[in-house]
Amino acid sequence: MDGKRWLPLEANPDVMNQFLCQLGLRKSWQFGDVYGLDPELLSMVPKPVCAVLLLFPVTEKYESFRLKEEGRIKEEGQEVSSDVYFMKQTIGNACGTIGLIHAVANNQASLEFEADSPLKKFLLESSKLSPEEKAVFLEKDEHMRVTHESSAQEGQSETPSIDDKVDLHFISFVNVGGQLCELDGRKPFPIVHGKTSEDTFLEDAAKMCKVFMARDPLELHFTVIALSKA
Numbered sequence: 561m562d563g564k565r566w567l568p569l570e571a572n573p574d575v576m577n578q579f580l581c582q583l584g585l586r587k588s589w590q591f592g593d594v595y596g597l598d599p600e601l602l603s604m605v606p607k608p609v610c611a612v613l614l615l616f617p618v619t620e621k622y623e624s625f626r627l628k629e630e631g632r633i634k635e636e637g638q639e640v641s642s643d644v645y646f647m648k649q650t651i652g653n654a655c656g657t658i659g660l661i662h663a664v665a666n667n668q669a670s671l672e673f674e675a676d677s678p679l680k681k682f683l684l685e686s687s688k689l690s691p692e693e694k695a696v697f698l699e700k701d702e703h704m705r706v707t708h709e710s711s712a713q714e715g716q717s718e719t720p721s722i723d724d725k726v727d728l729h730f731i732s733f734v735n736v737g738g739q740l741c742e743l744d745g746r747k748p749f750p751i752v753h754g755k756t757s758e759d760t761f762l763e764d765a766a767k768m769c770k771v772f773m774a775r776d777p778l779e780l781h782f783t784v785i786a787l788s789k790a
Contacts, residue, residue: 564699567712569656571615571730571783576660579711583704584677585664587790594784597766606788608758610670611663612733612765615783616772619727625775630748638752641737645687647694649745654698657708659730661698662743663787666734670789678703695745728781733765740764762786 569575573591581587589610595601616622645665649658664671665683673680682704686697698704731744733753740756756764769784 564650565652566654566657566705566708568653568728569660569708569712569730571613571656571728571785573785575711576613576656576785579657579707580660580664580679582707582711583679583682584674585679586672586674588672589667589670589787590790591785591787594766594786597770597784599763602762602766605762605786606790607762609762609765609786609788610667610734611787612762612769613659613663613730613785613787614733614769614772615728615730615781615785617727617776617779617781618729619776619779621776622772626747629751633749633751638749639739640741640750640752641739644734644736644741644743644750645683646691646743646750647686647698647745648691648748650695651699654708655730655745656712657704658698658745659732659743662732662745663734666732666736666741666743667787678707691749733768735761740768742768 569579573593576591577587591613592606594605594612645662647658647661649655664679668683682697682701686694689697729746731742734741734743735756735758738755738757740753740761742751742753744751753764753768766784769782773782
């Protein structure tokens, strides 16, 4: 991360929906809480689901795993669809906004935008950029920053400080061309977790969320949010 920092975005579906609405995403799809990862609770999530966000604690165990995973993939390689929209995170505390961008950018065929949507404009203008260039593009986008700041202050009982140390991190899971992709702006590339489909996507993403939880069984700060057709 360079010196830029934003206020952290709350893991609250209402805040996320309002944020995307302000950026011109129509309300035909909405974020909602996933209350548990067993089949009974997953069955309560409105379908279809096109993206899953996971908020999790960044611990020593996770960081150790992340570095090993990165080394393994660099050594072995992986097949990633060229259709994946992926951006790096260079702004402190912006992982919530980047998670939302990843969720929306990789589902543009399903989602609907207002004609003058600043988010659609951002996605169109950044689509051909490298992950690093996309990060710089976000740094310079005043509309995204201002909308993020106002959303970050929404629903907070106490306005957070930009300098608060945040050890929680957002990532997105999406289905791109039948691949279950984990998109994390702190990583150098998308991570492919095998095959998925529109019908099995929520269950497949939930399995990956369980893997994150099993890695840190004593941690309680996990939140799962799904983007579902309203």
